[in-house]
Amino acid sequence: MQTVLTENTQTQFYTWKNYRCAYELYNPSSNDGIPLLLIHPIGVGLSGNFWQRFCRQWYVAGKRNPIYNPDLLGCGDSDMPRVAYHPSDWAKQLHYFLQNVVKKPVVLVVQGALLPVAVELVQLAKESNLIRGLVLSGPPALRLINTNTPERRHKINWNIFDSPVGRAFFEYARSRKFLRNFSIRQLFAEDEKVDAEWLDMLKAGAKNAASRYAVFSFLAGFWRQDYQDAIAQIYQPTLVVMGETASSISREGKKETPDERLAEYLSCLPSCRGMKIKGRNVLPYEETTEFINAIIPFINEMASV
Template sequence: MKLRTAVAGMVGCLAGLSALNRRLRKVGEPARLAGGEERRYNWRGWRLAYQVAGEVGAPPVLLVHGSYAGASSYEFRKNFRELSEDFRVYALDLLGCGLSERPRRSYGPEDVAAQVEDFAREEIGSQAHLVASSLSAALVVPAAVRNPRLFKKLVLICPTGLGSLDRSSGALGDAIHGFFRTPVLGDALYNALVSRRGLRYFLGGMSYHDQKFVTQDLVEDYYRTSHQPGAKHFPAAFVSGKLNLGLSDLWPRVPHKTLIAWGQEARTTPVSQASRFARLNPRAEMRIFRNAALLPHDERAETFNQEAKKFFLKGTRRAGT
């Protein structure tokens, strides 16, 4: 009798969780960048969303957002339009993120590198400047090493790979990833992580230094993006360490001039790690942004945009105009 009651209680609990998970998925569409043309790119059978702005024929810039729960090109909302004044700017939503398709599949470091590589070759079609953020800044490095002619200069924002998120996750990562992929309990765990409270903690405790940036509107933007159908699969790979990539061998082989942009107050990838990037590749130069954490391109957007433009234009005829 007790066993029957326990089983009935467990079934009822799972049914309740399943109903709650379905209800949490009923949200609006993810936030979009303003001022660009929305397009789709077919990548190996999946549709990737991107926005493009700026004069046709201007030097191209590709923006690649970070890899985390709720990630999308909306991360560059303070840079997209401003950079498009001087460049042809492409802001890509990676597979599993934003407005792109979000298939149930295993994601690994090579997925990000291959998307960036193929998009630059097939959709942009000419040598592009590349801007990438946090973990994605490490994940684009293999593309730059394999096909250096696709890219002109790089801007890497608080990159991982030399001191953080640089080791395989092993058996523990496999277990965490497997649990996240379960239909009911995995959904419940994911929904707890991307609850409004969870997102506010992540944004305020890790992403931003100045709490004035962590507004209710920002939390809602991330909440909508992270509660789209299939949105858990990409961040499940991040949380379980499946996207980790060490750069100790790859980074010294990057042949491009690179600007390493770092928030002085970054905690998950502290600024103390920046010196290794400068030491291991003489083509890299550093910019440290005070009063900013993981997202200096947001917290110090005006300064970041100026520095990025100056870096891209350095050595060109337009540099002195």
């Protein structure tokens, strides 16, 4: 296992199914508090780097929990094979990571529409007691993940993206102009929060054109399956944090209010509480301090569960 040290952060690599996978480990020597396992969103230029602002501010707030921040396969410093990634693939990667690297109970903190990965991970880990609780940051409209869409449609979408047409689209999508406009239109509540740090991170993350396969897998909709029963079987304590101006990038979710979305999650998760905070769709980045303050009491409780 290769290790790179930067202050109190270790960037390490492990092998899963012959793929080289990367993760950052923050505060590795601490036994103060339950560890956090972060699941980053999928999008142009996104990887575990999405969480770096959160990790910095977490320790500024005086917390000492170890934080495991993996790059999902196809993202960041992990290998980027030319495959169609399903939520089950990433869940299996994280399950291996939990069992062989972390080896202790964690709280999952999952961003946005990567919730299906967390749902499948909970199912894989149900016998191990390695998942103590979950924090869902801006989860998608439930209607998007409680109705099956035809696998044939997913494959057609993937084949379109995995073509010269898709490559041309990715070239356009990783331009600074597109990244800024999309972030303002779909992700952030305030235009000025789309700052140079955010855009530089996305540009750097999208530099490797092979990162497009993870993005195309997300856009093809492999995550849009019926998870209704699986969500109803998540008995771990769960905190849902919704932005006051949360929106959906899908036509099906446009008319749903944040209150309605939050109420749906509260009604379907067996052990759930929820709250709204300032912000829109990328709360750990756009409203880092508010997000941290919102989840600290829950994280503290999980240490004694």
